[in-house]
Amino acid sequence: MTTNDALIKVQHLxxxxxxxxxxxxxxxxxxxxxxxxxxGPSGSGKSTFLRCLNxxxxxxxxxxxxxxxxxxxxxxxxxxxxxxxxMVFQHFNLFPHMTILKNMIIAPMKLQHKxxxxxxxxxxxxxxxxxLEDRAMAYPSQLSGGQKQRIAIVxxxxxxxxxxxxxxxxxxxxxxxxxxxxxxxxxxxxxxxxMVVVTHEMGFAKEVATRVLFMADGKQVEEGTPxxxxxxxxxxxxxxFLAKVL
Amino acid sequence: MNALMLLDSxxxxxxxxxxxxxxxxxxxxxxxxxxxxxxxxxxxLAVLLGIVLGFLIAIIRSTNDITGxxxxxxxxxxxxxxxxxxxxxxxxxxxLNFIVFASSNNKLLVAVLAFGINSGAYVAExxxxxxxxxxxxxxEAGRSLGFNYLQTMIYIVMPQxxxxxxxxxxxxxxxxxxxxxxxxxxxxxxLTKGGDIIRSRTYDPYMxxxxxxxxxxxxxxxxxxxxxxxxxxxxxxxx
Numbered sequence: 001m002t003t004n005d006a007l008i009k010v011q012h013l014x015x016x017x018x019x020x021x022x023x024x025x026x027x028x029x030x031x032x033x034x035x036x037x038x039x040g041p042s043g044s045g046k047s048t049f050l051r052c053l054n055x056x057x058x059x060x061x062x063x064x065x066x067x068x069x070x071x072x073x074x075x076x077x078x079x080x081x082x083x084x085x086x087m088v089f090q091h092f093n094l095f096p097h098m099t100i101l102k103n104m105i106i107a108p109m110k111l112q113h114k115x116x117x118x119x120x121x122x123x124x125x126x127x128x129x130x131x132l133e134d135r136a137m138a139y140p141s142q143l144s145g146g147q148k149q150r151i152a153i154v155x156x157x158x159x160x161x162x163x164x165x166x167x168x169x170x171x172x173x174x175x176x177x178x179x180x181x182x183x184x185x186x187x188x189x190x191x192x193x194x195m196v197v198v199t200h201e202m203g204f205a206k207e208v209a210t211r212v213l214f215m216a217d218g219k220q221v222e223e224g225t226p227x228x229x230x231x232x233x234x235x236x237x238x239x240x241f242l243a244k245v246l
Numbered sequence: 247m248n249a250l251m252l253l254d255s256x257x258x259x260x261x262x263x264x265x266x267x268x269x270x271x272x273x274x275x276x277x278x279x280x281x282x283x284x285x286x287x288x289x290x291l292a293v294l295l296g297i298v299l300g301f302l303i304a305i306i307r308s309t310n311d312i313t314g315x316x317x318x319x320x321x322x323x324x325x326x327x328x329x330x331x332x333x334x335x336x337x338x339x340x341x342l343n344f345i346v347f348a349s350s351n352n353k354l355l356v357a358v359l360a361f362g363i364n365s366g367a368y369v370a371e372x373x374x375x376x377x378x379x380x381x382x383x384x385x386e387a388g389r390s391l392g393f394n395y396l397q398t399m400i401y402i403v404m405p406q407x408x409x410x411x412x413x414x415x416x417x418x419x420x421x422x423x424x425x426x427x428x429x430x431x432x433x434x435x436x437l438t439k440g441g442d443i444i445r446s447r448t449y450d451p452y453m454x455x456x457x458x459x460x461x462x463x464x465x466x467x468x469x470x471x472x473x474x475x476x477x478x479x480x481x482x483x484x485x
Contacts, residue, residue: 056386083392093387097405106401107391159391 006065007032007163007194008053013062015048015218022048023218026062030163033192037205037226040215041241046198049215050167053196054078054085067162083111086156090168092148094140094155100127101136104155112159119158126154130184146177150184157188164188166197202245206230214238268453274444278454281440282461288357288436289423295362296422300369303327305399307370308377312385313395323370330367336428338364343432357429365422372414376407409480416473420466427462437461 006029013026023045030036038046051057053064055071055078063070071081095103104126105119114122127133130150140148149169156164166185170178182204189195189208199205205212205226212229214222216237222229230246233239269275303323310320330338339360347356380403388398408415430439441458445451 054390056390079389079392079394082390085390087387087390089383089387089390091381091383093381093383095384095387095402095406097409107393110397110401111392156391 005032005068006030007034007067008196009065010053011063011065013049013052013064014060015045015052015057016060021218023052023059026220028213028220028223030194030196032162032194034210035189035195035197035208036211036213037209038196038198038213038215039200039202039205039229039241040221044215045218046215047167048218050165050196050198053165054082054087056087083107083159084162086153086159086161086164088149088152088156088164088166088169090171092140092145092152092172094148094152096140099137099139100132100143100151103140103151104158107155108158123154123158126157127151129187130154144177145173146180149173149177149181153181153184153188163194163196166195166199168198168200170199170201200245202230214241216241264450264453268444268448268450269457272447274447277435277440277443278437278457278461281435281437282465284354284435285423285426285437286465288354288361288426288429288434289419291358292361292365292422292426293419295358296365296369296418299362299366300371300373303366303370304373304377307374309395311374311378312382327367327370330364335361335364335425336431339428339432353429353432353434356432357426357434361422361426361429364425365418368418368421369415372411372418373407375414376411377403379410380406409477412473412477412480416469416477419473420469423465423469424462 008030010026010028010030013023014021015023026049028036038049040046048057052059053066055064059072063072065071066081066085069076069081071078094100095106098106101120101123104123105114105116108114108119108122109116124133124136127136130153132147132150132154135143135147135151140151143151153164153169169185170181173181178201182201185195185197185204186208197204197209207226209226212224212226213220214229214233214235214237222233222235222238229238230242233242269278303326306316306319306323310316339357342360342363343353343356347359350356377399384402384406385398388402389395393401426436427438429436430442435443437458441454444454448454
């Protein structure tokens, strides 16, 4: 595929939880190398949208094409596709019974059949990049929140994903730890990693996003460059949202 | 008054005499020794069977809890749990011996099956509570890396669940050990039956029955110490 193709293509995505309509007719494309930041008020469906991308939530209707393959299809091998979609969670979700190193190498070893040596080399290299190589043998409970989230990011990177999905990665952190996590995400963006980020960090959206998607009440309300979204918001909904958060 | 009796030399003499007639004479201690071997064999095999059965049922039941799949296997698991937990172990043992395996002479096997099947029901619920106690973010993190449901269960959820349920599991093993005392009812000479045989020979209930109780107590204390040690070792990842 060429770099102009959409890596992820979302068509008429709808998601209902019982009688609650969480997402209504979402259509968007995420191209290779793009950093798409999804903003919006709480309960607007941002996280649900993100979780639909790797099918942690199964869409009620619509299709999601990943590298041209419809992953909502029943016959699609979702486990294979998920290997190429790294995900970072609000609450880190590190595996508490494993050391940091084991957290990072288990998936490459079991799923990509890498040797322990090969997986460890990659993991140590990534740990060095986030400045945590001395914590390789520590357990998650011995780390601070910011350290945990940096580990969660590099754990996902160990699978060499095509795209990284971030679900409010800094929302559970103490304020003084937000910066170190955002730094890692910025350097990822600089290395032209494709990223979809749900966040409340407007500064990050302004600085790093190639495109910002504003959602409210389960609908995509406005979409554009950070400049368009933050400097000349069109819809009243976005204007009132920005007035509150900026 | 009592203290004086204990110091009375006639009392210690009688004690020695009773010890001799109950345990030494005609090698009566072998009733206890062989009985203990039988008790431990039945317990060990039944524990293994119970864990295998319980593990499988817990996987089916918790998969049904989490994903809503495996409806039919879950239905049968529920019947099994209801029947086993709703009837006395003793009755189950008798049914297995006099109805299901009426033609079998391998009493030991019947006992292992009866206690294993019984224990499996309790172990299943212990494991299931452990699985359900693990934050669902762990399952999501495993799945998001590309592990399938079963791999995530085995590599990520189960090891944590096992650690959480270890005290309950140890307790279940101890209960099982003591519960095997009823297998004398299908003519197996276990530890309890061994002590009872000595009692019937010597007409002295004190020595053999208190001796049997002491042996159970010691085994249980050893098991408790073992479980505690394992728990401490597994705890090294939480601080």
